[in-house]
Amino acid sequence: MSYQKARERQSRQENYNTSELGNVTSSGKEINAIGVGEYREVPLIAPFGIRWNPPSGASVQLVKNWNMGSNIVAVGTIVDEEVPPGEVELYSMGGAKIRLKNNGDVVINELVVITKEGDITTPGSANIxxxxxxGKNANVSGAVTASDFIRR
Structure with missing residues (x-):
């Protein structure tokens, strides 16, 4: 890009925000949102491997996408809970959560823990x-109940 074109673009950017907070009015593969103006069919941008669809009423960050002309894209929602630096949490509106922890563990719904060594723990019962x-050993604490029969 030439110096002159870069200066022209910079001067246009100074006249209005290139990023704003908006509220989702309609969800789908593309969303509708209200910010400074009303935006329709706004593409959702996310890192590879993550799909997201903010619900109506959610706040989203809307960014002017200069490479696509005057298009606006939605790049994220307001983070409402803190996670430790370096950790990632996937969650849904229904309350399902998967957290990838710094120690290599995977925690599902704050109950099931899968360690990086492959051990699985849960505080409640596990239905198989x-x-x-x-494999080799089974360590059981508490009662063992067999409702049918045990084979060897």
């Missing part, structure tokens, strides 16, 4: 569908 296979 058809079968359960145990």
């Amino acid at each position: 569908g058809e079968s359960l296979s145990v």
